[in-house]
Amino acid sequence: MDTVPIATDVTITVISEQPFLKNYSSQGVPNVAAMIRRKLGGCKVQEGDRIQCNSGGKNFMITIKTMGDAMNNLHKGVFKIDRKRTEIVILDEEESTVNKVLSDDEWMQSLSNMIQSSFKDVEAFRTLGMSMAKSMLIHGVSGVGKSTLVRSVCEKYGYKLIQVSVHDLLRIKDEINEPEFMQYNPIHLSVTKAIKLQPCVVVVRNLNAIKTVDSGARDKILAILSNEIDRIKDDISVCITGLAQELKYLPDVLRKTDIFNEHLHLPIPTMQQRKQILRNILCDIPLEPVKENSIEYYTTQISLRTSGYVARDLKSLCRSATLRSMRDNDGLEIEFSKLSIDVNRNNSLLVKWSDFLYALSTSRPSQQLEVDMNLPKRDWAELGGYDKIKRRMKQATLLPLLEPQTFSKLGIKPPSGLLLYGPSGCGKTAFVQALATESMMNVMSIRGPEIFSKYLGETESKIRKIFATAKRIAPCILFIDEMDAISARRGWESGESSGGINERVLSTLLNEMDGVEGRNGVVVIGCTNRPNSIDDAILRPGRLDQLIYMGLPDEHDRQEIIKALMKRISISPDINIHWLGNVTEYCTGADIENIFW
Structure with missing residues (x-):
């Protein structure tokens, strides 16, 4: 008779040739765990085992991280995986990597204090006449380590951990209006199990999925969350933790502290x-x-x-x-x-x-x-002439990045934006490309006319989304070509049919450039051929405070442009660079390049 115990809970990591894709079933629920459970069914494994598998022609390696028995106790012995009863949990690839990083982190300390306070300070809260926080919401972008943070706290203090996903509710949403649903839904069952295993933390993942369902189902799910949190009395050592990505995409009741008493934001790593x-x-x-x-x-x-x-x-x-x-x-x-x-x-x-x-x-x-807003890479060596302009652009963008302590000691703020203006074909866009390549900063590039939408409010929404993305990936260069299209001078509306859209777009742009919510690390660079059409408010200090004119190249600049072009093509040695520089007066850099091609 086989005496090897059956594992009820197994956590694994997966390494593959390509990023491992978590396939989804028709109900929108990940089914990779089920596939792995079938492949490992009947296998006897222990913590640390590595198993080579193949699925769909792709090789991948499974590593057993932890295993638990029916009492939810973690063990290091040999267990058997059952195809029906064993629950497989796939850890995100970054979880094992960032686990050590979070151990001494301020977020780790904050979450530890929140959970421990809800478990151990019952009498103190009663004395003060305050209700205890038995729930919290952790939000941050995908991949930042929210699940890892909770798991690290539980491992450090020996708390049990139970995970449930909103997708588990959505899979059976057809039954959501049944009277008995409040008693057998996955969240209720998880909280019931947690009360038996206390001290325990229940993690509710994928809260952003609530926004995708109709209002009736959404209200029902929110009611379930609220009821389950209310079940946790002060003397019960259970904490319900919700995980979400974008806080602004959650229902209003979740963004407030009505359901989740505490909020913790995980920013992108420094x-x-x-x-x-x-x-x-x-x-x-x-x-x-x-x-x-x-x-x-x-x-x-x-x-x-x-x-x-x-x-x-x-x-x-x-x-x-x-x-x-x-x-x-x-x-x-x-x-x-x-x-x-x-x-x-x-x-x-x-x-x-x-x-x-x-x-x-x-x-x-x-x-x-x-957002697909990449800027082609270019080297300064490809661009001849305009040495003073190159120097000014580098000082305004690269120096604050490389020498931040200098600006801090002097008590001055680095430039927040540049405006390159001048005739078309003088190389404004090419110079920004070279600057972005050298800076090693993230780059987002947009064209002013492409932002406009025929739908009311969508243009303003695009601008807010662009700046929000730039803030998340800061330090970042946000390059706006043909900037005059979205920053037209007020009063230049083209008749009543415009409906004041230019002023609404300008107002949104000004708010974002003002840094109402903070714009540290985002440098806005605008380009235009029509500086007179740009509203004066855009050009004030704190927005685009460096105005750089790129006019027609002088003779020295033209010679340098010609030298740079000659490095890229085969040309007769008897060509006189000085003569070419002289006869190309009034030509832009684009005109000179066109002569060679």
Whole structure:
């Protein structure tokens, strides 16, 4: 008779050749866990086991992280996975990576204080006549580590952890109006189990999904949440924690403290936090030595180039660099078997700095994927002339980034924006491209006329969304080409048919550029051929406070432009650069380039 106990709860991580996609069923519920449960059904496993699997022609590696029995106690012995009774939970890839980072973090301390206070300070709250906070909402962008934070607190203090998703409710939403639904829905069952296992934390994931259902189902789900939180009396050591991404996309009642008593926001990691996350990732990757302390060199250089990245993005970046290093000299074939998951295995393969540069060139922060606003890369060496303008642009944008302590000591604020103006074809856009390439900042590029929409309020919504994204991935350059289209001088409306749209758009733009909600790290660069049509309010200090005129190139500039062009094409050595510079008077840079092509 088989005496191996059956595991009721198993948490795993998945590593694959490509980012592992969590497939969804027709009800919108992830079914990858069910697929893995079928593949592992009958297997005897223990914590730390690694299992190679294949599905749909893709290889992936499963690592067993934790296992629990019917009493929800974690054990390290051998367990058997049952196809019907074992619940599989797939940890996000970044969770194991950022677990160490969060241990000494201020958010870790904040959440610990909240949970411990709700468990241990019952008498103090009663003495003060205050109700205890038995629920909290943690919100932040996807991949920032919300689930990991809660799991870390539970592991540190020995609390039980039960997870349930709003998708579990949506899967049976056809039964939501049944009278008995309040007693058998997944959230109610989870809270009932938590009361038996206290001290326990119940995590309700994917709260943003509530917004996608009709008003009737939404009200029912909110009522369920409210009722379950009310079940937690002061003397019960259970805390209900909700997880959400965008707070503004939640129903109003969740954004307030009516249901969730406490709110905790997890921002995007700072440079120092990215360095710590990268240290934990790179410690298991064989790196080509470049300095005495290669890890420090790689983490510093990568963190400088990854503003706006969350832990998931950094993990994906390092995976891309590792896979790049595994390719043959032609970069065409890849052997997945070379990627060692066993840290004790000697691996002759080294990941080079060039592999990371390639990965950086092909990756973007996940927050920036919402909008396709990339700017082509360009080198300053490709652009001849205008040396004074180049110097001014670098001083206004790069110096505050590289020497922030200098501005702080002097008590001055760095420029918040630039406006490049002048005749068409003088290279305004090309100079911004080169500046963005050198700065290593995130870049968002938009054209003024493309923002306008025929639907009422959509143009203003686009502007707010663009600035919100730029703030999340700061430091960031926000380049607005043809800026006069969205910042037209007030009173220039083209008749009554415009409905005042220009003034509404201008008002929205001014509010965002004022930094009403904070715009630290976002540099706005505008370009226009018609500076006279731009409203004066845009040009005041604090908005676009650096005005740079790019006029027609003088003779020296034209010669430098010609020299730069001659480096890119084969040309006869008897061509006289000085003569060409002289005869191209009144030509723009685009005109001179057109002569060569």
